[in-house]
Amino acid sequence: MQKHLVYSKDLTKADYDEILRRFNHFVKNGISPDLCRGKVVSTLFFQPSTRTMNAFQSGILRLGGGWIGVMGEEGLSMEKGESFEDTIREYSCFSDLIVLRHPDDDSAERAAKVSFVPVLNGGSGSREHAVAAPWVLMAMEYYLKRPIQGIKIGIYGTPEINRVTKAMMPIFGMFGMDVVIDDLGHFPLPKDIEEKSKENGLKGLRYDKLENFIGDVDILFLTRGLQKGIIPPDKFPKEKEELILKSYKPITEKMRQDAILYMLKPRIFEVELDAEQDPRVAHVKKEPYAELGAALITYYLGIKI
Amino acid sequence: MQKHLVYSKDLTKADYDEILRRFNHFVKNGISPDLCRGKVVSTLFFQPSTRTMNAFQSGILRLGGGWIGVMGEEGLSMEKGESFEDTIREYSCFSDLIVLRHPDDDSAERAAKVSFVPVLNGGSGSREHAVAAPWVLMAMEYYLKRPIQGIKIGIYGTPEINRVTKAMMPIFGMFGMDVVIDDLGHFPLPKDIEEKSKENGLKGLRYDKLENFIGDVDILFLTRGLQKGIIPPDKFPKEKEELILKSYKPITEKMRQDAILYMLKPRIFEVELDAEQDPRVAHVKKEPYAELGAALITYYLGIKI
Amino acid sequence: MQKHLVYSKDLTKADYDEILRRFNHFVKNGISPDLCRGKVVSTLFFQPSTRTMNAFQSGILRLGGGWIGVMGEEGLSMEKGESFEDTIREYSCFSDLIVLRHPDDDSAERAAKVSFVPVLNGGSGSREHAVAAPWVLMAMEYYLKRPIQGIKIGIYGTPEINRVTKAMMPIFGMFGMDVVIDDLGHFPLPKDIEEKSKENGLKGLRYDKLENFIGDVDILFLTRGLQKGIIPPDKFPKEKEELILKSYKPITEKMRQDAILYMLKPRIFEVELDAEQDPRVAHVKKEPYAELGAALITYYLGIKI
Numbered sequence: 001m002q003k004h005l006v007y008s009k010d011l012t013k014a015d016y017d018e019i020l021r022r023f024n025h026f027v028k029n030g031i032s033p034d035l036c037r038g039k040v041v042s043t044l045f046f047q048p049s050t051r052t053m054n055a056f057q058s059g060i061l062r063l064g065g066g067w068i069g070v071m072g073e074e075g076l077s078m079e080k081g082e083s084f085e086d087t088i089r090e091y092s093c094f095s096d097l098i099v100l101r102h103p104d105d106d107s108a109e110r111a112a113k114v115s116f117v118p119v120l121n122g123g124s125g126s127r128e129h130a131v132a133a134p135w136v137l138m139a140m141e142y143y144l145k146r147p148i149q150g151i152k153i154g155i156y157g158t159p160e161i162n163r164v165t166k167a168m169m170p171i172f173g174m175f176g177m178d179v180v181i182d183d184l185g186h187f188p189l190p191k192d193i194e195e196k197s198k199e200n201g202l203k204g205l206r207y208d209k210l211e212n213f214i215g216d217v218d219i220l221f222l223t224r225g226l227q228k229g230i231i232p233p234d235k236f237p238k239e240k241e242e243l244i245l246k247s248y249k250p251i252t253e254k255m256r257q258d259a260i261l262y263m264l265k266p267r268i269f270e271v272e273l274d275a276e277q278d279p280r281v282a283h284v285k286k287e288p289y290a291e292l293g294a295a296l297i298t299y300y301l302g303i304k305i
Numbered sequence: 306m307q308k309h310l311v312y313s314k315d316l317t318k319a320d321y322d323e324i325l326r327r328f329n330h331f332v333k334n335g336i337s338p339d340l341c342r343g344k345v346v347s348t349l350f351f352q353p354s355t356r357t358m359n360a361f362q363s364g365i366l367r368l369g370g371g372w373i374g375v376m377g378e379e380g381l382s383m384e385k386g387e388s389f390e391d392t393i394r395e396y397s398c399f400s401d402l403i404v405l406r407h408p409d410d411d412s413a414e415r416a417a418k419v420s421f422v423p424v425l426n427g428g429s430g431s432r433e434h435a436v437a438a439p440w441v442l443m444a445m446e447y448y449l450k451r452p453i454q455g456i457k458i459g460i461y462g463t464p465e466i467n468r469v470t471k472a473m474m475p476i477f478g479m480f481g482m483d484v485v486i487d488d489l490g491h492f493p494l495p496k497d498i499e500e501k502s503k504e505n506g507l508k509g510l511r512y513d514k515l516e517n518f519i520g521d522v523d524i525l526f527l528t529r530g531l532q533k534g535i536i537p538p539d540k541f542p543k544e545k546e547e548l549i550l551k552s553y554k555p556i557t558e559k560m561r562q563d564a565i566l567y568m569l570k571p572r573i574f575e576v577e578l579d580a581e582q583d584p585r586v587a588h589v590k591k592e593p594y595a596e597l598g599a600a601l602i603t604y605y606l607g608i609k610i
Numbered sequence: 611m612q613k614h615l616v617y618s619k620d621l622t623k624a625d626y627d628e629i630l631r632r633f634n635h636f637v638k639n640g641i642s643p644d645l646c647r648g649k650v651v652s653t654l655f656f657q658p659s660t661r662t663m664n665a666f667q668s669g670i671l672r673l674g675g676g677w678i679g680v681m682g683e684e685g686l687s688m689e690k691g692e693s694f695e696d697t698i699r700e701y702s703c704f705s706d707l708i709v710l711r712h713p714d715d716d717s718a719e720r721a722a723k724v725s726f727v728p729v730l731n732g733g734s735g736s737r738e739h740a741v742a743a744p745w746v747l748m749a750m751e752y753y754l755k756r757p758i759q760g761i762k763i764g765i766y767g768t769p770e771i772n773r774v775t776k777a778m779m780p781i782f783g784m785f786g787m788d789v790v791i792d793d794l795g796h797f798p799l800p801k802d803i804e805e806k807s808k809e810n811g812l813k814g815l816r817y818d819k820l821e822n823f824i825g826d827v828d829i830l831f832l833t834r835g836l837q838k839g840i841i842p843p844d845k846f847p848k849e850k851e852e853l854i855l856k857s858y859k860p861i862t863e864k865m866r867q868d869a870i871l872y873m874l875k876p877r878i879f880e881v882e883l884d885a886e887q888d889p890r891v892a893h894v895k896k897e898p899y900a901e902l903g904a905a906l907i908t909y910y911l912g913i914k915i
Contacts, residue, residue, distance in 0.1 A: 032648075033648030038336060040367065050697060061678070066366035066372075086570070089589070090356060090592075092591070094595065289700075396664070399900065
């Protein structure tokens with residue numbers, strides 16, 4: 001049966017390990033343009049994307065193949081009334097892999113039902129961004145430069161409304177990680193995500209103030225949405241504004257020297273660039289996006305690496 | 306002189322045979338990415354398209370080349386006032402082949418006049434969709450799995466306003482086919498198309514009710530436009546609504562076991578999926594789009610296969 | 611340090627010579643698709659472009675690589691509020707080279723500051739179109755078919771508001787050229803451009819009426835903007851209208867047989883096609899765009915030719 005990535009839980013620990021192995025291979029040896037000659041990836045982004053879309057386009061190009069795709073619905077026969085399902089089925093005839101982002105919560109699931117090729121969910125409504133799970137794992141291992149099994153994770157921000165965090169938590173569980181969250185007092189994880197993560201093997205999960213755990217973590221994630229507009233105004237924590245909006249320094253000066261600060265992009269508010277030269281601030285470094293894309297593409301196409 | 310595909314009649318029977326030969330070669334042996342390395346196809350779609358545009362993009366990618374192009378006029382210097390002719394001439398400098406869709410009836414003809422490379426007409430206004438002719442021939446042979454010379458074709462729908470049907474009829478003539486049409490009592494072929502088709506060698510052409518010929522045909526084509534909105538309201542045949550809008554079954558249960566049902570997509574109205582598992586319903590199968598594109602691309606680039 | 615092309619003056623005479631050498635190599639020998647396998651060019655066009663964007667897309671495809679990119683801001687995370695700098699930095703992670711057009715005068719400079727890969731300025735506001743400098747040099751050598759050192763250039767039109775002319779003048783200086791301008795009495799070069807050009811070695815610079823120098827020049831450039839709308843209405847030279855708007859003939863019949871007429875495209879107003887068969891009217895010929903793009907791409911990627 002055709003393998004899809006609709007939910008982050010569609011992959012087992014062994015699958016994640018295999019994807020990490022491919023990623024590390026590409027980081028170390030480069031990406032050979034002989035691996036996917038003549039292969040085609042469809043990037044179907046009915047909603048805006050910079051990172052997810054381009055990582056797959058860049059990945060397949062470095063592998064020696066090419067991409068076709070859409071941004072928005074403009075230019076498609078969907079304008080003439082063609083259904084979403086028929087559109088997906090057609091793209092699955094044109095290509096070997098579909099990467100999809102669509103505003104409907106059930107879009108990736110519906111796409112997987114009609115597609116002749118693997119569908120990777122790069123964001124379906126607010127529910128899930130399944131691609132984010134292997135993606136963030138790879139980024140973690142890349143910046144930490146050590147195995148990620150059992151490490152200590154801090155999360156600062158809005159896990160409740162951040163779909164990347166929600167996709168990651170059960171996977172953090174698989175890797176036996178220990179998670180501490182400062183949710184600004186307002187944005188805890190949904191209960192079912194907490195439970196799933198523990199069931200998967202999470203070493204620990206607690207809520208605390210950032211200053212109490214910042215010195216302990218291997219990686220601190222900052223979520224999107226730490227600004228007025230995305231966060232409901234009545235929930236925006238006035239006392240945190242200064243810390244978040246102006247500088248990374250209050251955070252980085254308390255972090256361990258071998259720890260990593262990673263913002264789940266895009267970042268919307270402007271922060272001072274003061275800390276961007278800090279080698280521990282990872283998300284402004286040259287990111288291994290093509291390698292991330294290439295690891296997932298070759299995995300789902302069954303290309304031997 | 307530069308060869309273009311402005312009208313389906315620009316190709317002879319021998320040309321169509323050669324294109325079919327290439328298509329069958331690709332279906333049987335796959336598409337080698339060594340055939341078009343460094344070649345560039347321009348897909349210039351000033352109007353929406355899913356199938357035609359992507360079949361050529363997918364085709365050239367599988368052949369080892371790449372595509373450039375436009376969807377709509379956005380982003381082009383045409384926004385600054387550059388003429389259609391100058392735009393086409395420029396794209397003919399960037400690439401080896403142009404595939405064009407444009408709302409003006411004479412667009413493909415005008416493009417062919419100024420282009421330095423072959424122009425393939427993928428839809429010029431309501432007049433012609435020349436690419437559809439070799440395209441549908443290839444699809445027919447693919448699904449029937451037998452030679453298409455002299456077969457019996459049924460058409461159900463609106464030939465009068467369906468540009469694919471109009472492009473196909475003279476070619477059905479070249480292949481000595483026998484055509485029966487149920488035009489819902491309202492949408493007969495234009496007279497000049499009928500005449501051209503007979504002149505080309507059509508074995509027969511008559512109008513009848515679907516139930517009278519459905520058991521005889523090798524292929525039944527359903528045209529687009531069998532819904533309110535596209536068909537003028539006063540012409541929409543009330544008595545047919547039930548048959549068309551809800552199910553393929555009343556059609557397929559009377560078809561021969563070795564016959565094919567093919568809808569000229571996009572389909573707009575929703576039909577029940579009851580008959581989609583029927584192996585004779587071809588247009589929901591995995592379609593050989595890249596092979597279709599690759600056959601036409603290699604033919605017009607003069608690549609030896 | 612990373613090399614960028616923000617201003618045409620970022621390249622020395624030796625750099626321009628090397629780019630010309632590469633261009634001539636590609637014109638003579640074709641472009642090998644082995645040169646850039648797996649390489650990726652980002653074409654980021656926040657404003658419309660036909661020529662610049664496609665020359666780079668076509669160039670990298672012929673070199674065996676591929677492109678990713680944007681047209682307008684639609685579909686980008688910039689819609690969600692991501693900054694220009696963060697967007698550029700991300701694209702510099704996806705690709706090996708960025709070609710940029712953006713309405714802000716300082717856009718290319720800002721992009722170069724954050725990019726991990728070379729940024730080529732294909733138009734930053736009204737200030738500069740740095741890519742135009744090597745581009746026009748290559749076109750001049752291509753059509754003249756003789757070395758361009760020390761030749762005589764005529765310019766007819768609006769140098770004051772034409773960013774290509776402003777980019778070219780200092781380079782004309784480097785090549786010891788002799789420039790005569792008919793600015794329609796209204797559109798002289800900015801003083802700083804004049805000075806820079808002389809400093810660089812310009813043989814001569816004077817203003818005169820076209821009829822007085824048309825018989826002498828090796829190349830006559832016509833600038834864009836010779837029409838109502840772009841030129842302020844009070845400055846539009848009534849007496850020139852007839853000459854420009856209807857025909858090339860009054861110009862070409864006074865040109866030398868070995869001279870070249872080149873319009874800096876896009877041309878907006880319609881001219882009679884009477885002179886387009888004239889071998890000296892270069893800008894309607896099959897232009898070597900992919901070779902132009904390939905020369906710049908391989909130069910900035912440090913690919914040995």
